Amino acid sequence: MSDTTHFQYCQKLVVIDPATDSVLLARRKGEADYDGVYSLIGGKMETTDGSILDAIRREKEEEIGKAAIIAIAENLSYNVLFKKKDGNSMILPHFYAEYEGGDIELDEEYSDYAWVPVGELDSFEPKIDTIPAAVQWATQIGKLVKKGEGLTRL
Structure with missing residues (x-):
């Protein structure tokens, strides 16, 4: 019997933004599982x-x-397993990232973005339900990382 399970690696x-204690969320557009829902940015690793x-x-x-x-803490991740509607699975490693500045220019995958204060995240909708736990993890990592140390600038 062959295993037909497929996994995609999809980093988030x-x-x-440490200056405002807010997290960047972007509204998905035309996506099968979460169309119109705010998510973290990121996507599938390609060959x-x-x-x-x-x-x-x-x-x-x-x-x-x-x-x-x-700038990201590339050596630490918060991992989530997600089962897609099509039956495939995704491994979603979440990486802490600090916004340092510059304009946000969304591509066609998104219709909107918002900087959501971390303290208001629980009441912000519509969002993917795993976001609060990932943000809580990232907030703790942010307290451990000194500005500019242990981070890789992108």
């Missing part, structure tokens, strides 16, 4: 990506543009 960025960091950089540039500057 929990982008926190052409040379490394996980290359995939994260590519997704960041595709989804919010090159002008937005973030």
Whole structure:
């Protein structure tokens, strides 16, 4: 009997603006599982990506543009297993990221974005239900990371 289970590796960025204690959420557009729902940015690793960091950089540039500057803690992740409507599974590693500045320029995958204060996240809707736990994890990581130390700028 062959195993027909397929997994996709889909890294997510929990982008926190330390100046405002807010998290970046973007509203999905035309997506099968979460159309019209706010999510964290990020996406699937591709076979052409040379490394996980290359995939994260590519997704960041595709989804919010090159002008937005973030720095990530690339060696730590909060992992979630997600079962898609089509039956396939995704491994979603979430990485802490600090917003350093620059314009957010959404691609066609999103219709809108919002900087949501971390303290108001529970009441913000519509959002993916795993976001509060990922943001709580990222907030703790942010307290451990000193500005500019242990982070990789993208």
